[in-house]
Amino acid sequence: MDFDFSEAQRRRYEEVLAGVRRQGPDLTGPGVPFARAEWLAAARLGMTGLCLPAKYGGGGLGALDTALCLEAFTEGGADTGLAFAVGAHLLACAIPVRDFGADPVRAELLEGMAGGELVAANAMTEDGAGSDVGTLGTAIVRDGDEYVLDGVKSFVSNASAADVFVVYGTSDRDAGFLGQTALAVPRHLPGISVGEPFTKMGLHACPAGRVEFSGCRVPVRYRLGEEGQGNAIFKHSMSWERSCLFALYLGQMRRQLDECVAHAKRRRQFGRPIGAFQAVSHRIATMTQRLESARLLLYRACWLLDRDRPDSQATALSKLAVSEAAVANSLDAVQIFGGPGYLAGTGSEAQLRDSVPSVIFSGTSDIQREIIARGAGL
Known part of the structure; x- marks a missing residue:
């Protein structure tokens, strides 16, 4: 290798x-x-x-x-x-x-x-269908050369800014996962109502909100794949999202670690830099370990994907490692910066707020552990 x-x-x-x-x-x-x-x-x-x-x-x-x-x-x-x-x-x-x-x-x-x-905005999650994406209430019904789309999606990232939505819904209630269909839905079509952005803990620049589709008629040409292929399409996109998206947290952690090291060299207490105390230096060592091990798992998941060998266990390990490292490292950064780390506008608290949702979106940490456990044969 x-x-x-x-x-x-x-x-x-x-x-x-x-x-x-x-x-x-x-x-x-x-x-x-x-x-x-x-x-x-x-x-x-x-x-x-x-x-x-x-x-x-x-x-x-x-x-x-x-x-x-x-x-x-x-x-x-x-x-x-x-x-x-x-x-x-x-x-x-x-x-x-x-x-x-x-x-x-x-x-x-x-x-x-x-x-x-x-x-673009991805519209999969519903108030009653988060981790359990097999229970979508949104209906997609064929009517000649169009689909009629009805339902409400929630936690739609980019909702208020979106020009097009990738929407997943149920086209056959009796077929389970094989009854889901995916559509690319242009924002200008009648029957689309976009709510105000949610007030969130972090990731403030990314607007997330509800989108309601009421009798929205979508030309058949905007269907993605075949009818009933929606769940497979969603899993395919998740293999890319879980493998690649979390690299943005690697970059955040790298910058965060550099900031912590610089602060530990600059800040002095009891006559010496705080980085000279093991309580600080060992915390930075642990932050480094989390970052580097998470990075290797993410690179491996991407490497497999590039070789047409997507591996659900590899992506789950990567997603879990990166997201939990991002939260843990951000907590450590707040500790290293002390009082200023708790203040808004100084960076550390924003990094923590932005990291917390990473253990929820794209499949919660518990869902990733379930995938890993199944891959281990349980």
């Missing part, structure tokens, strides 16, 4: 780092929620089209290279909420369109998604 980056990967990583730092506040301090100008700033770095085909204006990257760019994006200082919004758009929405959309619709949507002109 080769643990080193290629020259192209190193160059791309440095380009993203430099690009974030060059664009400054548009990426490091976006609005709440993000403004379209800030989204386009990310698009200029290629972030909104990393793994989309070059013929549609994308970067044509595989899973590992996509993850590396997301990692560099937040290491360079990009806001974690904005990075999450970009990742959700790309991995939960553009990937299903890329791999399951019909040709005319694929071209229509992917060019705008890659260039940042279109913002």
Whole structure:
């Protein structure tokens, strides 16, 4: 196994780092929620089209290279909420369109998604269907050359900003998982109502809210895959999301660790830098261990995906390790910074708030442990 980056990967990583730092506040301090100008700033770095085909204006990257760019994006200082919004758009929405959309619709949507002109939102979760995605109440009913879409989706990331929704619903109540269908639904269609963004603990730049579809008529050409293939399409997108999206937390942790080391060298108590005390130095050592072990698991999951060997246990191990490391490291960062770490606006508390939802979205930590246990033969 080769643990080193290629020259192209190193160059791309440095380009993203430099690009974030060059664009400054548009990426490091976006609005709440993000403004379209800030989204386009990310698009200029290629972030909104990393793994989309070059013929549609994308970067044509595989899973590992996509993850590396997301990692560099937040290491360079990009806001974690904005990075999450970009990742959700790309991995939960553009990937299903890329791999399951019909040709005319694929071209229509992917060019705008890659260039940042279109913002996409994934509409799977419902108030009564979170971890149990087999109980979707949203109905998708065929009526000639259209589908009639009825239902309410919740926790839709990018909802208020979205130009297109990737929606999953039930087209056959008697078929269980085989009765779900996926649609790409343009925002302009009649029968779509988008609620105000939720007030959340963290990831403030990414607006999340409810979306209601009431008698929304969607042309059949916007169906993704075949009828009844929705659950398989969702699992496919989750293999990309769980493998790649959490790289943005690797970048956050790398920047956070650098900040903690610099503070431990600078801050003095009892006549010496606090980094000279084992209570601090060992905490930083543990933070480093969590980051590096999580990074290896994530890179492995992406490596497998790039070789058409997606492994649900590998992605679950990666997602679990990265998300729980992000929370634990953020708690440690608050401790290292002490009183200032608890203050809003100094960085550490925001990193903690942004990390907490990582153990919930894309499958909770408990769901990941169930997948890992099944992979172990239980």
